[in-house]
Amino acid sequence: MKMExxxxxxxxxxxxxxxxxxxxxxLVEDACLGLxxxxxxxxxxxxxxxxxxxxxxxxxxxxxxxPGLDVFGQVYNQWKNKECVCPNCSRSIAASRFAPHLExxxxxxxxxxxxxxxxxxxxxxxxxxSESDQEDNDDVNDNDWSYGAEKKAKxxxxxxxxxxxxxxxxxxFPHLYIxxxxxxxxxxx
Amino acid sequence: xxxxxxxxxAINQKLIEMGxxxxxxxxxxxxxxxxxxxxxxxxxxKDVIREKGLEHVTVExxxxxxxxxxxALVPDSVKKELLQRIRAFLAQxxxx
Numbered sequence: 001m002k003m004e005x006x007x008x009x010x011x012x013x014x015x016x017x018x019x020x021x022x023x024x025x026x027l028v029e030d031a032c033l034g035l036x037x038x039x040x041x042x043x044x045x046x047x048x049x050x051x052x053x054x055x056x057x058x059x060x061x062x063x064x065x066x067p068g069l070d071v072f073g074q075v076y077n078q079w080k081n082k083e084c085v086c087p088n089c090s091r092s093i094a095a096s097r098f099a100p101h102l103e104x105x106x107x108x109x110x111x112x113x114x115x116x117x118x119x120x121x122x123x124x125x126x127x128x129x130s131e132s133d134q135e136d137n138d139d140v141n142d143n144d145w146s147y148g149a150e151k152k153a154k155x156x157x158x159x160x161x162x163x164x165x166x167x168x169x170x171x172x173f174p175h176l177y178i179x180x181x182x183x184x185x186x187x188x189x
Numbered sequence: 190x191x192x193x194x195x196x197x198x199a200i201n202q203k204l205i206e207m208g209x210x211x212x213x214x215x216x217x218x219x220x221x222x223x224x225x226x227x228x229x230x231x232x233x234x235k236d237v238i239r240e241k242g243l244e245h246v247t248v249e250x251x252x253x254x255x256x257x258x259x260x261a262l263v264p265d266s267v268k269k270e271l272l273q274r275i276r277a278f279l280a281q282x283x284x285x
Binding site: 015016017019020021022023024025027028029030031032033034035036037039040043048049 | 193197200201204210213214217218221227230231234235238243246247248251252255256259260263268271272275276279280
């Protein structure tokens with residue numbers, strides 16, 4: 001330690017500079033050596049040339065730069081006018097309308113509880129209906145039930161007889177309606 | 190002469206002991222990767238290996254071929270930054 005202090009104090013600036021340069025070239029040499037070891041190991045293990053490909057396959061995956069095409073060379077708005085098939089009611093809907101349709105079709109969102117209630121009550125009152133009738137009810141639920149439900153029901157009267165009958169039955173046989181609500185509560189709570 | 194080499198040995202010892210040498214090495218490595226030095230040298234290595242043959246290439250071959258090029262390709266900005274840190278270290282420990 002003492003020796004070091006003595007030698008350090010005798011340093012002038014040019015010597016310090018030379019020393020710094022030497023240290024730097026030592027470090028660079030170290031880095032080179034490290035790279036050489038790395039490459040050598042890769043060669044001997046056989047993974048150095050793995051990322052090499054021939055020119056032909058490189059050309060296959062070149063980035064396309066043409067107007068109207070994306071980087072893969074595909075037309076970029078080909079999905080614009082696509083129709084989607086609803087998994088619930090199997091109708092095809094324009095892609096831009098699909099999300100709002102699905103919300104109503106699956107009974108989610110704002111009106112979900114009302115629609116769900118109605119569906120369950122309908123199911124209880126008309127449990128002798130066939131499969132196709134229930135699909136008709138899904139169609140009915142596509143409408144916004146927050147207003148004009150009766151009007152829409154009338155408009156679709158011809159093929160929505162079951163539902164209309166149910167509405168009448170609520171008016172004429174309120175005890176049946178209460179019954180079904182009780183059943184719903186019993187099943188779900 | 191012997192005083193000079195003694196002094197060098199002492200400084201190098203100090204660099205290693207303080208861990209500064211490791212830190213500088215890491216910094217240099219990161220900078221060289223960042224500026225593309227490593228990729229350039231790797232490409233050069235590929236040429237050398239193709240020339241010598243995959244089976245016959247040795248570490249010595251690579252070192253003799255790569256080191257001169259490696260030295261030359263270090264960008265000035267990286268050199269400057271490293272030198273600055275080395276000088277700071279020296280100044281700090283020369284005044285102790």
